[in-house]
Amino acid sequence: RPQKKIAGQRRVLDEATRQRRLTRQLEALEKDNFQDDPLSSLPPPGPTARLPAFSETEEPGKRKTRGDHFKQRFRKNFTALLEEENLSERPEPNYLSAAAPPSSLPPRHFCCVCGFPSHYTCSTCGGRYCSCKCLSTHRETRCLKWTL
Amino acid sequence: MATLVLDNGAYTAKIGYSLEKVSVIPNCQFRSKNSRLKTFTANQLDEIKDPSGLFYILPFQKGYLVNWDVQRKVWDHLFGKEMFKVDFADTSIIITEPYFNFTSIQESMNEILFEEYQFQSALRINGGSLSAHHCFHSKPSELCCLVVDSGFSFTHIAPYCRSKKLNHGIRRINVGGKLLTNHLKEIISYRQLHVMDETHVINQVKEDVCYVSQQFYKDMEIAQLRGEDNDLMRDYVLPDFSAIKKGFCKPREEMVFSGKYKTGEQILRLVNERFAVPETLFHPSDIGIQEMGIPEAIVDSVQSLPEEMQPHLYQNIVLTGGNMLFPGFRERLEAELRSLVPAHLPVSVLLPPNPVCHAWEGGKLLAHSPDFDEMVVTREEYEENGHCVCEDKFDI
Ligand SMILES: [Zn+2]
Ligand SMILES: [Zn+2]
Numbered sequence: 001r002p003q004k005k006i007a008g009q010r011r012v013l014d015e016a017t018r019q020r021r022l023t024r025q026l027e028a029l030e031k032d033n034f035q036d037d038p039l040s041s042l043p044p045p046g047p048t049a050r051l052p053a054f055s056e057t058e059e060p061g062k063r064k065t066r067g068d069h070f071k072q073r074f075r076k077n078f079t080a081l082l083e084e085e086n087l088s089e090r091p092e093p094n095y096l097s098a099a100a101p102p103s104s105l106p107p108r109h110f111c112c113v114c115g116f117p118s119h120y121t122c123s124t125c126g127g128r129y130c131s132c133k134c135l136s137t138h139r140e141t142r143c144l145k146w147t148l
Numbered sequence: 149m150a151t152l153v154l155d156n157g158a159y160t161a162k163i164g165y166s167l168e169k170v171s172v173i174p175n176c177q178f179r180s181k182n183s184r185l186k187t188f189t190a191n192q193l194d195e196i197k198d199p200s201g202l203f204y205i206l207p208f209q210k211g212y213l214v215n216w217d218v219q220r221k222v223w224d225h226l227f228g229k230e231m232f233k234v235d236f237a238d239t240s241i242i243i244t245e246p247y248f249n250f251t252s253i254q255e256s257m258n259e260i261l262f263e264e265y266q267f268q269s270a271l272r273i274n275g276g277s278l279s280a281h282h283c284f285h286s287k288p289s290e291l292c293c294l295v296v297d298s299g300f301s302f303t304h305i306a307p308y309c310r311s312k313k314l315n316h317g318i319r320r321i322n323v324g325g326k327l328l329t330n331h332l333k334e335i336i337s338y339r340q341l342h343v344m345d346e347t348h349v350i351n352q353v354k355e356d357v358c359y360v361s362q363q364f365y366k367d368m369e370i371a372q373l374r375g376e377d378n379d380l381m382r383d384y385v386l387p388d389f390s391a392i393k394k395g396f397c398k399p400r401e402e403m404v405f406s407g408k409y410k411t412g413e414q415i416l417r418l419v420n421e422r423f424a425v426p427e428t429l430f431h432p433s434d435i436g437i438q439e440m441g442i443p444e445a446i447v448d449s450v451q452s453l454p455e456e457m458q459p460h461l462y463q464n465i466v467l468t469g470g471n472m473l474f475p476g477f478r479e480r481l482e483a484e485l486r487s488l489v490p491a492h493l494p495v496s497v498l499l500p501p502n503p504v505c506h507a508w509e510g511g512k513l514l515a516h517s518p519d520f521d522e523m524v525v526t527r528e529e530y531e532e533n534g535h536c537v538c539e540d541k542f543d544i
Pocket of ligand 1: 111112114115129130131134
């Protein structure tokens, strides 16, 4: 099998890169949408057309909220709000301390191509595979060129 | 005076007056490819004839309310003349929030309820506390109860003793229905068909075909069988939103085990995906999330509490939230707990008839309980004392 020769030429991803890849995969699982907002993919409006800028519009006759300060406070994302809470200085229990600790059970391994239990680890990226067939699919698709 | 109960979830709002029945309504806005200029709010989703490529605008991020513009649009719609026609000056609201909600979100909540909408009075409370109330109300002899709430954003394990929340025992697992749908989308897109833009469709696939396995490795073996011996295999016919409005599983007798279908429908073949996806709730580390799964986290929670409470908690575990609708969830959890918990302690896991609306029903019961008037903050009290009166009274 030509694997040995190829292995000699193949780049091996270091631990930090592998971790970054995993983090990116897990972040992708948090996304609300994969595609772009259909509104933003419209062609640019003509000189007279006015797009309803989402979340900026105040319908006429609606009760207005208080000043800019108030509005600002309603525009923070999760990370900003979490930082603002300054939980590391606050007494427990809190949002951070409530996170379930890591499992004490041994990790289970599944083929990253077909999802069945796997016994082998890709020497390049650390991904798991179950058979030669899945390994070659993995190398052709994701191994060094992960795209989601 | 009327009481409006609103279990304000990150995916759906469970809403209704305490004397009426509950409605489950999307707590978000949508945009669609075919009417790109229009933004659809909450149940206006039903007006979208072709929801392929449906774009979601959600008020919550990681389970916490961050986009108030969207939230207020949804609430304006829910409270307004098209739906609940709320007479704010004469209405009390019970509204839910996540455990350990951030201070600034709690304050924004007070401002919006009392200053913007001007409700006559309000009770802000954790959804799990409403479920616990439900439990203590229907079984007054129980001392403790452990609420397992697995929803869109995450899963919480929350112990209660004599209707008091035990904050030290609360555990959060960052696995919820959104992550499961996205995971299913990702593996289907890699293995057979690009469906990354089809959250709405694949969420339906998840609800239609996924289940919690009782013998995980045995099911993995069956899933590897070829042809008709593989009785876990499902062929799912995707909707095209013209002839096929809603996806469905091909009946067994119409399945083509080798070769192609000649019917021209678009088909997804689902095998190990059916149970490997919900398995993430039991083993988050399967996909690289270094957290305990639900059974282990329950034991971790209970063991952090006084020993005399522990037997009472194990024998009164209540399941709430949309993920409890996966067939087999209760049985699997009970079996795993049985093997983790000391043999002399009874284990009992209860699945309410409607796990999605269980908290709402608890809120409905609470609205009619004699303690209710003592629990709310009135607009007058808020105007006089501001946030502190809410902080004192509400246990978030
Ligand atoms: Zn494989
Ligand atoms: Zn690799």
